[in-house]
Amino acid sequence: MNTMWKITLIIEAAGVRPQTKIEVEASTSVGTCVASLVEQFGYPKVDATGRPMTYHLRPVGSQQPLANTAPLSERRIHSEMHVVLEAEGTSTVTIPLCTPLTLPIPRARRWNRRSFITLTLVGCSVAGLGMGAVAAFAQRSLRGTGTSITPTPRPATIPQGVTLQHTFAGHQQHTVRVVGWSPDGTLLASGGDDAQVLIWRPTGSIQQRIAHPAPVQALAWSPESLRVMTGAGTQVAFFQALTGTRLARSTQRHTSLITSVAWTPNKQMQAVSGGSDHHVVVWETTTYQAQTVFVRHTAPIEAVSWAADGQVVASASQGGVIRVWDAENAQEIHGFYQDAQIPMQACAFAPTGSSLAVGGHDGVVRLWNGFVCQHALPGNDGLTCQDTPLRLTSTTNTPIRALAWSRDARYLAAGTDNGTLTVWNPLKSQAPLFTATVAEGHTIHSLSWSADNQRLAIAAGTTVGIWSLLT
Structure with missing residues (x-):
């Protein structure tokens, strides 16, 4: 298989607009793609109690998220497939915890909300793990060697x-x-x-x-x-x-x-x-x-x-x-x-x-x-x-x-x-x-x-x- 082959995914919020188009190497793992997107969009990595948050990709029209350990090429993902980036436990019936925003990519005029933004992503993580472990997985994917320690999130106080x-x-x-x-x-x-x-x-x-x-x-x-x-x-x-x-x-x-x-x-x-x-x-x-x-x-x-x-x-x-x-x-x-x-x-x-x-x-x-x-x-x-x-x-x-x-x-x-x-x-x-x-x-x-x-x-x-x- 040609590992340089690339596919295009369309990331949606709850399966509808706004949309973000990304180009990813087919050899990239689903988890690696998830972590890159979380980083690019600036999604929270810990919740209000300080616990690491978990994200995944889910094909539009499906209730099952994509597994994260295999390359995209092995997940039967076709180019131009629409997928949702969401936090574990998110209900698309009401309101997703996170949704894509227009990224600040310089250009002569501002991006229209209905426009696509093309990003080249290399690397990310395993959803199903906390975001600290996600980051560690991404680092190993990109560098090929080495280890990383998951940081301990700071406990968050809850107002009474x-x-x-x-x-x-x-x-x-x-x-x-x-x-x-x-x-x-x-x-x-x-x-x-x-x-x-x-x-x-x-x-x-x-x-x-x-x-x-x-x-x-x-x-x-x-x-x-x-x-x-x-x-x-x-x-x-x-x-x-x-x-x-x-x-x-x-x-x-x-x-x-x-x-x-x-x-x-x-x-x-x-x-x-x-x-x-x-x-x-x-x-x-x-x-x-x-x-x-x-x-x-x-x-x-x-x-x-x-x-x-x-x-x-x-x-x-x-x-x-x-x-x-x-x-x-x-x-x-x-x-x-x-x-x-x-x-x-x-x-x-x-x-x-x-x-x-x-x-x-x-x-x-x-x-x-x-x-x-x-x-x-x-x-x-x-x-x-x-x-x-x-x-x-x-x-x-x-x-x-x-x-x-x-x-x-x-x-x-x-x-x-x-x-x-x-x-x-x-x-x-x-x-x-x-x-x-x-x-x-x-x-x-x-x-x-x-x-x-x-x-x-x-x-x-x-x-x-x-x-x-x-x-």
């Missing part, structure tokens, strides 16, 4: 609750609508019915007061932690955080209340705003000009969120519709989600991967793989995605107002109308890690994690509480 560290009352007797922790962890910004944005340190020391023409409903930090974007009335504005200097504003793009704003991660220069006018606007944040307007919603927008790749936006509405679309051309990447005809008041893409969390008026948090749809049907408003979400269990059926992922995407926090905070580790369980009453008698309007994933800023009533995780 929260304790109040500090209460910020800078907005005095006015309701606080939104709070955001700067990406570098040094500052917080909060806005409320006093028509101000306050920039302050975690100790409570106010650094800047920025006046607005109306109550502030939404804000977001820039990735470099120097600027803030705000939504107040129909005005979108951009400011230097520490000086309060206004960089730009627009009162023309939205015709009614702005309800949510978000800035792209990883220093990409786009932001997005959603409003009660049913519109979502994408902004270029060097010129501060509107680039794209998404107009497919037929109900007021409640929340917007960027995916980790900085190219895809999710927008949730009062009608219960969640649409996922390309920021460059405002084209939906698949059919819309609608698990219930109730307001969906919070949505949040995970900081890594493709998990999309949506919080509803029924108190349920739903998780989808935001990049893919396995089952779609045509309807009056376009394609409807029929995929069943993963539903996180909770001790309350109170409407969810706020959702926030920790920066490492391990924890998901939800805040409700009755002041209840619930935190999950969705990769481990649908059951919550804990539930705590942090603002009895008040609505939790906004949540934001610190950069070290150990504290939560919670806006409820007229204050912002800084809460530390208890482990």
Whole structure:
């Protein structure tokens, strides 16, 4: 057999788009291919408890993963075969633990999400082993000799609750609508019915007061932690955080209340705003000009969120519709989600991967793989995605107002109308890690994690509480 013969595999997330095309030598073992893909895509190698994670390749349409010890040439794999890269125990009925993202391969223009990316892979591991053993197998495959010791994963502590560290009352007797922790962890910004944005340190020391023409409903930090974007009335504005200097504003793009704003991660220069006018606007944040307007919603927008790749936006509405679309051309990447005809008041893409969390008026948090749809049907408003979400269990059926992922995407926090905070580790369980009453008698309007994933800023009533995780 010619060991230099190559075959092409198409890696899919849950058997559908986005897809990644790879070219592999036929003599490469399945396990070696798996480990290379895990490394290329940046998938987690240990779970939330510190245990090594296991991955495999599974042919689309089959329930059985490929064995990992034999060369691809002996596995009856044909060129252009579609396979799924997934973690052991992943259910494709709900949401894969990991899904491929566009890799940062330089080219003149960005990759479209529907484009293929060609990678040449050499080497990897045996799924069915932990990722430490996987790495060792890969090293032996590539070098031909030598041994490797599987590193002992660091134990992860599991939070059991929260304790109040500090209460910020800078907005005095006015309701606080939104709070955001700067990406570098040094500052917080909060806005409320006093028509101000306050920039302050975690100790409570106010650094800047920025006046607005109306109550502030939404804000977001820039990735470099120097600027803030705000939504107040129909005005979108951009400011230097520490000086309060206004960089730009627009009162023309939205015709009614702005309800949510978000800035792209990883220093990409786009932001997005959603409003009660049913519109979502994408902004270029060097010129501060509107680039794209998404107009497919037929109900007021409640929340917007960027995916980790900085190219895809999710927008949730009062009608219960969640649409996922390309920021460059405002084209939906698949059919819309609608698990219930109730307001969906919070949505949040995970900081890594493709998990999309949506919080509803029924108190349920739903998780989808935001990049893919396995089952779609045509309807009056376009394609409807029929995929069943993963539903996180909770001790309350109170409407969810706020959702926030920790920066490492391990924890998901939800805040409700009755002041209840619930935190999950969705990769481990649908059951919550804990539930705590942090603002009895008040609505939790906004949540934001610190950069070290150990504290939560919670806006409820007229204050912002800084809460530390208890482990």
